[in-house]
Amino acid sequence: MALSLAIRDLDAGYGAVKALRGVSLHVESGETVALLGTNGNGKSTLMKCVAGLVRPERGSLILTIDGTAHDLTKLSAEAIVDLGVAMVPEGRRLFPKLTVLENLMLGAFRKAARQNIDRNLALAFETFPALKGLQKQLAGTMSGGQQQMLAIARALMSSPRLLLIDEPSVGLSPLLVSQTITKIGELNRHLGLTVLMAEQNFNQTIRIADRGYIIVHGEIVVAADSVDELRGNDIVKRLYLGGIV
């Protein structure tokens, strides 16, 4: 099951506001790729472009699965889910008035996913055992950490191969951030999921990332082939590590 994502020269924005300028990025099968950047630099827009929620103005988004190339710019959000791309949106975006179980069921909305509901539900509870006892609770009444678990579990319900995770650390305590990131690392290793993760938390992210990009004002300014390369980078030192350059 080879899968790769290639983004080339992507421009996107909202009306007159340009959020992405000439972004190029690639994710290979089985990798965990980090997209680092502080608030308002275009991380979420890039993730939304891949998920089909924002239409890019220019450039290409090609998802190659087992040798077949799919142009994501021409597909609807639901068709992209069908290809095995699942998004964990920023701020979790659960269905607050629905129960945990109903939230999970909606993760399996697509026809193909409905056939694997039992298997994926078991997998979701195996991955996040804490959710099992909360099935009837309303998602809106759960703690931040539980909500993040549910958001990731919901994404797992569609049998994804590529997981897009947008800022999983937002609004969580340091301990929960660490646990969440560790969990994402496990999903990558144990389930063979390819992961593209947008994050602000540099130190936590590089624990599980294979490589990373840094995005500033809608442009990729650093494309590092390893975590060490990221750590040694001047821009990283200035932006994240408090170094004086």
Add this chain to the structure above:
Amino acid sequence: MKRNGMYFWGGAALFLAGALLMTQVIGNQYPFFACYVILQFIVLAVAWSILGGYAGYVNFGTSAFFGVGVYTAVFLFKATGVPLAVQIAAAAAVGALMGFALGLLTLRMQGIFFSIATIAATIIIETAITNWRYVGGASGIQLQRPAVMAPFDNYVEMLFFVQAVMVVLAVAISRYIQNSWIGRGLQALKDDELAAECTGVPTLRLKLTACVISGALMCAAGAPAAMYLQYADPASAFNLNYSVSALAMSLIGGTAHWAGPVIGAILLGVTQQLLTVTISSEVNVLVLGVMLVLFVVAAPEGIVGLIRKVRSKRNEGEG
């Protein structure tokens, strides 16, 4: 689930049998006149709730659909004299098309913008009909009822039964949607539209589907109205009262369950009929408003919500 279905269809059959029996036993015409209006409001409220309740898109255009239903029937009757069943089917088809067109134009707008667009649609269509001479224009049109079909011996009795059949149809459709993946998807997009898109819910397609079904049912409900009154004019066919009533009935009954709009329509419809007879037809609008305010304040989830609350409290008490 299976058992539930049996109870539902059993109840529906019983309801229709009761309605038919009524037409054979009761000689007085008044009950049919009154009940027809209540049944008509049940269909409208149930139809409204498919888009307004399940999907959370508040539609103020019920009267537009209702009026188009009325005038589809008027036009067909005048032009060709086709039987009532054909008029209703045609109205449903026109309503579906209209729902699709309106949905395509307006469902990309969210919240209040969608509601305003539906009011605008009502005004535009009403103006168009008012200027259409063939169907009577602003002064309206008189219609001569054709001969009644067996086993009914009176046209209003037949209309009453036809509307009862439509109630069963509307409720069955609404119930099916609620229990299907369409219902789950609508519920998801009502809760959080972006999240719904993330999980692969085809939001626009589902909203359009809901709008088409809702529109078809509303138009169908309006089709027999001209024959009921033997008269049709734009001001009453497109009366905003239909929009407000359908909305109020759904909200008061509760939109979380298909039974909500049915309960709300019966409650408000009966109250309105009683008030019309005992006081005046103007007072019932006032009562509608007061009840809506009371429910929004005291029971925002409607009667269905109240019932659920009581039930869960009782369960907690037992546990």
